[in-house]
Amino acid sequence: MTLETVHSRTLPPAQDPASAPVFSFGPFRLFPARQLLLKDDAPVHLGARAIELLAALAERSGELVSKGELMRRAWPNTVVEESNLKVHMTALRRALGDGQNGQRYIATVVGRGYRFVTPVVGGRLAMQAPVPMPRASGLPALTTCVLGRGPIIEAIGQQLRQHRLVTVLGPGGIGKTTVAISVAKDIALGLDVEVCFADLGAVRDGKFVGNAIAAAAGLTPQASDSAPALAQALAQALHGRPTLLVLDSCERFIEEVAAHVDQMLAAIPDLSVLATSRETLRVRGECVYRLQPLDLPPPSVTLSAEKALTYAAVALFVRRASECVDDFRLRDDDAPIVADICRRLDGIALAIELAATRVDAYGIRELQLMLDDRFRVLTQDRRGALPRHRTLGAALDWSYDALPPDEQALLRSLSVFVAPFTLEAAAALCRQSGPHASHTLHDAPGIADKLARLVAKSLVVADLSRDVVRYRLLDTTRAYGQQKLQDAHELELWLRHHAQLTMQRLAKAESEWESRPTDEWLRDHHDKIDDVRAALKWAFSAEDARGTMDAPAKDMAVALTLAAIPLWMHLSRYDECQQFVRRALKILDAEHERVVAMKLTGALAAALLYATGSTPEAGSAWQRTLALAEHNDDAEYRLRALWGLSVYHTYRGEHRAALELEARFRALADASGDAAAQSSVDRMTATSLRYLGDQTQAQSHLERMLSAYVPSARRSHIARFQLDQRAAAYGTLSNVLWLRGYPDRAVDAARNAFTHAQMTAHALSISNALVHGTCSIALHVGDYAGARDGLALLREHLARHPIGYWNALSAAIDGLLRIALDDRSGIHLLRDAIAELDDCGFRLRFPAFLGALAEGLGASGNLSGAHATADAAISAAVTSGECWSMAELLRIKGELWRLESRPAHAETCFLRSIGTARESHALSWELRAMTSYGRLLGAHGRGAEAATALDGVLSRFTEGHGTADLQQARALIERLRHDTVD
Incomplete structure (x- = not known):
């Protein structure tokens, strides 16, 4: 019998409905006697103490209720700290949606207490439809908020309707207990089911697991109860009472728990079990739900606060931080930092909550810097939580202490890996240890078995999506393992083993880069960069204040640096490469x-x-x-x-x-x-x-290069020549084709450039294809929507892979687009970008950039500035020999003269432009120049001559008839002919 067979029903109230008080405010109704808050007739999850606090405030709506009164009401026989009150008030405000959409319920009177500021209608509960009450009194109150888990809670609830045993699996601190309690509360609210909760984490000996289960079910524990005996006792006690038994933290005594669950499910048809564990129970009929970390935003320097808060990890951090700092608000500038903190904490709810509580002491930016020493930041005690959840260290101690010594040793050793690793790499690391390691760490089959057990216990994550399984430790687990190595005085030794292994793996990568397909090479080696950083950091740590080091350390540092160079080049990590190469040259x-x-x-x-x-x-x-x-x-x-x-x-x-x-x-x-x-x-x-x-x-x-390149196109030459050569060739060809009068083929070539660059996953090649291919050709053919899309892709790409001056090139493209759209802001944008590029020594396409700037200045009415800029562009083209745009520069100069009503000067420039374009076989420049010349001739009564000349140039195009320049030329011809006829 599963929970699907149970029907909803209404439980009787605890007292006479006529005498039970009820308070109504906004969309809420509060039933203090029933420990129930409804919003639009739907139950709101609140703990008993939060209900008491809300009742105390609602009873005296508009009055100040002191902190002391509230604490005595919620904790009548207990002395508690004021911080407990603050935590529960924050949870209460959150449940009410206080501050959302302008609605306020509770006001803080600083230093004194709180006031309920929303009108309350109070009285006796009139006869009405009965109110559903949960039968979940055995569930503990949630000590944390539930964010981003709604679909998961619903999914687990559905699993419980189909399976009698569901295990929520995951590492410590990920939120298994919170999710399980939430699932149980939802089931208790929606179905006629009693809920019992057994905290098995409090059990100190496996023989008392049955006692804890019996106590949770309301039975008197018997020390001698075996699993079959307990099952029979529960079967009698729960007969006819559909029950959900929540078993929290089963991993410590997994065998004993499994035995009891197996017996209970066989003996009690009306029983369902929801378990939380760090490894599976392996009981017949078990359905496993592996709980994943909270959603995390991808790395981005442009992440906004609004966007960041749509991710559960960030929302949890902000909520906890606001509980510690009253005026805390997530700003756009801080959003990428908070997202980085959450990523470095793996989206683990406990770690995020603990880190957020330190915002009041350190602030966001300092906290980010301190995360290199996670356990110094995350060991603050979280009051009110279960002991194993009070600190991050306690949560991991709980798992680590339960491991046998050989698994502890392997976990410690694996903590030196920063990047994902294979079984082969794990075995190779252990072989590096030589006589220092136990025999079990030399035995490859033994390592495989222990690694599988660590995966089963949620201490190592396995990625099964590739041909070869990749393993990794969560950052928090890795930091814990390295702390254990430090405590055992083994950290330096294992970091050396890791550096030696990293150097061997890099040497293998370097030997393969010329012979293997780029995508395969990157897939196998790109994620090693984190291990490279860690190994180099360790290697150079031997450098003293004078910049010297002993010979073995120096050899290791230099060898690692050399071996890492191909990887840096493939990943476009140029700043990182500079940093370590300079250090290596210094000691060489x-x-x-x-x-x-x-x-x-x-x-x-x-x-x-x-x-x-x-x-x-x-x-x-x-x-x-x-x-x-x-x-x-x-x-x-x-x-x-x-x-x-x-x-x-x-x-x-x-x-x-x-x-x-x-x-x-x-x-x-x-x-x-x-x-x-x-x-x-x-x-x-x-x-x-x-x-x-x-x-x-x-x-x-x-064309010769591309035809010859096809047979070796799968090989990577990035480390030698810095760009994917095929992608770069298509990018250059797209510009040549457009100049020669093949706009459609130019668009195709630009598309090929971007496609091949994407295939390499090489950041510099992608930037190059977008700037010199996609965006440039879109601007040339007048596809401004395409240029805008390409620019958006470029900005998104550069946000993930910031490479030197490419942001300035992005700004230049933006300026060109705005000027083309007659947006004057493009003038300043392009001028600033040109200045920044000049500072970097990057003067490629300078004449063309200056020409576009001159055109924008002219359109804005600044003709003197436009003339000076156009002259500078022409001079730069002559001096450098960059004459590809000379015809366009002369045309722009002619347009400036035309705007000044100096037709003779304009005609001279237009004719020079046409001649220059013909000499360089640049049909597209020739069409633009002839179009400008045609407008001039038409304005001076020479329309027939202009139409004939322009039609002669246009007729030489065999494609691109839908592009902007050709459409403008065709429209001008028709107008000139029409005016001539008139």
Whole structure:
């Protein structure tokens, strides 16, 4: 018989309805004698003391009720601290929705007490429909709020209607007891079921488990009761009384609990059991609900307070913090910090509540910094809770102390892993320990068995979603395990073992990066970055105040840094790479270790280039790398250095210098037969030619590169050449195709660039595809909605992966879009972005940016500023050789003259623009220039001539007829012809 078979019924009141007081206010009715509060006839969950406090206030509505009076009312025979009153008042306000939608019920009179400020209608309960009463008097009052668990509580309730035994499973502090009590209260309110609650966590010996169950059911415990005897006694006592038995904290004496449950379910058809445990009971018919942590927001620096509060973990933190700090409110600036705190606490309810109670002492930002030492922050006692729930340490002690010594040892050892790990990695770590570890930690099958038991006991989390199972410890459990290592004077030893293993794993990753598909490589290795950080932190901790360290420690630190470089490059962690590479170079004897110095300097140069821009320091680092490569006669690093210097000059807008370096690169690649390098230099050469204005040769190089790249497209060359080359090639090709008059193909190429960049999961490649492909082409073809969408993607991406000057490029794109939409705010946005990029040495596309700024200034009426900016743009293009946009710059200059009503000057500029566009085979620029020239001619009576010339250019387009420039040209032709006829 399950709870599904039980029907609702109304219980009789405890006293004569005519004499029972009832208080009505707003949507609420309070029945003090029945310990019941209804909101719109639905029961509101409140503990007995909160009901007493509410009754005391409602009875004297409008009057001040002192703290002393309230404490005597709720705790008549107990001396309690004032903080207990505050906690219950906060829970009461929460239940009433006090402060929501402008409704106020309870006002605080500081230092004195509280006043009920909502009108109350009081009297005797008139004869009316009976009020349902829960038969759950044995349930303890909730000492915490229930947030984000509504669907879970409902789901477990549904399971209990279908199964007679449901176990809520999860690690300590996750909220199993709170959820179970809530489920039981809901069932008691909705069904004709008695509820009994047994706290098995209070049992100190397994032989007394039956006594605790008997006492919960209202029987006199018998010390000698066996499981069958207790089951028979309960069967007689509960006969005809459908009952839900809640067994809390079963894990300590799991075998004894399982035996009793098995016997009771067999003997008592009307019994259902709801258990909470850190491991399953493994009883016939058991249905397991594994409780997950509270919902957490994803990492984001732009997270708003409103959005953050939609996640249960943040909402719980804020609620608890507001109970400690009266005026606490979550601000937008603090929302990402609070979200980070909740993530670092794994969404564990107990940990979040304990951390939130420290806000009054430390504040949000200091608390975040202190979480590196979680147990210093989270050991504050939580009064009123069960002993095992009063501190985070107590909750974990409860699980740890119940483990056999070999499982304790394994859990301690595994705590040095920061990233998810495999069984193979766990076994390898234990092998690193050598003679220091027990024999059981060397035995791989033994480790597998113990690891499985730790998973079963909710101390290790298993991820079964991949081909190979990944394991991890929650951050709080990891911190606890490391504290245990520290207490046993083993922490330093195991951190060394972990660093050695991390170095071996990184070496394996480095050996695979050239030969394995990018997506596979990243899937297997990207999450090792957390272990890398931990290992490097330990390795460099031996550095003294003078920056020196002993030889073994130095060798370990340098070796780890070298091995981590490919991973940093693939994950675009350039700031992190800089930090550790600088430290490694500082302790390195560069004169005697030139090969190591070369590799470190090359990594520093790449990290500087992409994190801070084309600064003199980045250029010097690349030159130093090249000098070391030539001294070492290292062909690979000569290629990398020449590549880096080429990119350096490209970003500075020095395309002729870049082209010379690319020729040197090509000669080396051809000499060595390096197909990947040959393919990549085609892409880079095409980039230089594209900016220098030779679109025909640029297209030829790109198409050759892409056709040759197909056979090796699954290989990753990011660590060598910093970008996914296929994605970058499609991005460059999209611009070349648009310039040459193929708008539709340009849009397709931009889409391909973004698609291939996404496939790599490489942050820099994705940024590059969005800026130079998606957004740029959308602006060119007049797809402003698409540009807006691309910009939103770029901002979201950069919020997760902030990379140096790319935010400034994002701002520049935003400015261009706004200017195109005639939004004058774009002028200031673009001007500031240009200045920021200039400070970073990033001058790529400077002439085009300045041209757009001049156009915006002209449209706003600032013609003198517009002329000066346009002249600066033309001068920059001539000086740098970045002539790809020269035709457009001349057209913009002509438009400025037209606005000043100086047609001769305007005509000269338009004709120069048309000629320049034809010379560089830039049909799209030619169409724009001819359109501007056509408007000028039409305004001066030469409409027929203008229509003919413009139609000649338009007829050369074979695609893109729905794009903005072609539609404008077609509309102008029709207008010019119409005006000529008139």
